[in-house]
Amino acid sequence: MDAPDSSEPNGYQPPPHQPLIWGVLGTVALLVVAGVSVRLSENPDAARAANVLQALPADAEATLMDEPEMDDEYDPCSDCHEEEPTNYTVREMDDEHDEMEFAHGTTWCLDCHDDEDRDALHLAGGKKVDFDNTSELCGQCHGSKIPDWKAGIHGKRTGHWRGEKEYRPCISCHNPHLPAFEKRKPKPPPKPPARNGAEVAAHEPAPAEEGGSHE
Amino acid sequence: MSSSRRDFFKVLSAGTVAAASAPTTALGFDLETFFQKHFRRLDEEELTAVLRRKEAAYEKQFGKKFTVKATSAFEDVVFGYGLDITRCIGCRECVHACVAENNQSQDPEIQWIRVLEFERESAIRGIDLEKGNPYYNPEQVPQKDKFYLPIACMQCEDSLCTSVCPTGATWRSDDGIVVIDYDWCIGCRYCMAACPYGARHFNWKEPSIPEDRLNTDVHLLGNAPRKKGVVEKCHWCLHRTREGRYPACLEACPVGARKFGNLLDPESEIRQIMATKRTFVLKSELGTNPKFFYFLGGAER
Known part of the structure; x- marks a missing residue:
């Protein structure tokens, strides 16, 4: 396992929004300095186990669910991208992938998708990341969410509180290309209390009921 | 005169013998149910008899096989609940999951969880529950200038509802869940008047539950179908949580805003929240010591 490295990956021409990337690289470099990867060079397996982003929560009974499957139409990416030369220009996707919506800050494709191995992603430092292990990638920018996620404060859990x-993983709730939750129609509201068989009109705001409902 | 009196007693005693030997009598009610002891006074054998009798009664009433449980509390657990109000989008998925899980009446409508909508601006003055609107119904949630606050039973450590109950039909269990023995509730509604959170609901009419929505996995003190004239409320899905599972509302939440666990375990999700996030309880000034903690998880939206 390669230690994150602040040099530019081969052939990768950084997009124009470099400050973000350098911020990320800086953070990664700081982590390295902080000793997160000190043992990485000695034993790759131990290194993997020590990786703070991939580690399971303290609770040994926690099971990480699989990442959602990719859309068959695009899987694998290399089907199309192997033949096409990589276009490094940051641009609107109005030709291919024009049916997809993109709204993820200032990021664009090659910030996460690897430009050489089209069936892989990469960290800002160039380290390859599989499509089925993306949370580490998200954690580069959204670092404060990672400890919360590991502790069970951030993110949905199901099954057993004991057991x-x-x-x-991040992308089972957040679409990586459009990470904000979609707005939705709320489920039906409660019926306002009826008086003498007739519904009382709901005021805006609703009639204040001392201590709440008395249905 | 005296002979007719003797006749009267003969008839009366014959009637009592007949009544005691038959489960359902000409009196029109089941004597065993009528004389059923308070839940906490039932010995193991009596409790089993009650559970089986309930199962038979529910099967007769609903035409479906029920499992009626009386799972007791874990010895090393006091439950706590957390809700991230920076994340709640007001979608009411929890409300309707709760209704289905807990056999709440559709007509008249009873919903244990009530989601209040507030103006964001108003939060600066604190949360005034009387200003909350439970009837909001826009095309889309969340709305930009609003925030949402789901409210149900807080399972207070110093619960007012239990202290006013004249029959002892509601009490706080060892794991902190406030339960109701529906067979001992006389419907006086003192507990509803005492509860500062509006968490308790009364069955003004015989409840009606759509057949396809019946949950047949029930706890005697929790989601067992109720009858007209008794009070009911959220019990943190004790039929699930006392078996180690999460409550139904938590699993229904699409944004992961709901958190649940053991307050006595420092590694639990709820304790992690209390250790690292800003939390608050509603109406703390009343000294009820709720075990339902709202917290600011820090979502951007």
């Missing part, structure tokens, strides 16, 4: 609990 086997299932937790989910």
Whole structure:
């Protein structure tokens, strides 16, 4: 396992929004200095186990659910991208992938997708990341969410509070291309209390009921 | 005169013998149920008899096989609940999951969870529950200038509802869950008046539950179907949580805002929240010591 490295990956031409990338690289470099990867060079397996981003929560009974499957139409990416030369220009996707919506800050494709191995992703430092292990990649920018996620404060868990609990990688709830939750129609509101068989009109705001409902 | 009196007693005693030997009598009610002891006074044998009798009664009433449980509390557990109000989007998925899980009446409508909508601006003055709107119904949630606060039973450590109950039909269990023995509730509604959170609901009419929505896995003190004239409320899904599972509302939440666990375990999710996040309880000034903690998880939206 390569230690994150602040030099530019081969052939990768950084997009124009370099400050973000350098910020990320700086953070990664700081982590390295902080000793997170000190043991990485000695034993790759131990290094993997020590990786703070991939580690399971303290609770040994936690099960990380699989990442959602990719859309068959695009899987694997190399089907199309092997033949096409990589276009490094940051641009609107109005030709291919035009049916997809992109709204993820200032990021664009090659910040996460690897430009050489089209069936892989990469960290800012160039380290390859599999499509089925993306939370580490998300954690580069959203670092404060990672400890919360590991502790079960951030993210949805199901199953058992005591016993086997299932937790989910970032992209099972957040679409990586459009990470904000979609707005939705709320489920039906409660019926306002009826008086003498007739519904009382709901005021805006609703009639204040001392201590809440008395249905 | 005296002979007719003797006749009267003969008839009366014959009637009592007949009544005691038959489960359902000409009196129109089941004597065993009528004389059923308070839940906490039932010995193991009596409790089993009650559970089986309930199962038979529910099967007769609903035409489905029920499992009626009386799972007791874990010895090393006091439950706590957390809700991230920076994350709640007001979608009411929890409300309707709760209704289905807990056999709440559709008509008249009873919903244990009530989601209040507030103006974001108003939060600066604190949360005034009377200003909350439970009837909001826009095309889309969350709305930009609003925030949402789901409210149900807080399972207070110093619960007012239990202290006013004249029959002892509601009490706080060892794991902190406030339960109700529906067979001992006389429907006086003192507990509803005492509860500062509006968490308790009364069955003004015979409850009606759509057949396809019946949950047949029930706890005697929790989601067992109720009858007209008794009070009911959230019990943190004790039929699930006392078996180690998460409550139904938590699993229904699409944004992961709901958290649940053991307050006595420092590694539990709820303790992690209390250790690292800003938390608050509603109406703390009343000294009820709720075990339902709202917290600011820090979502951007």
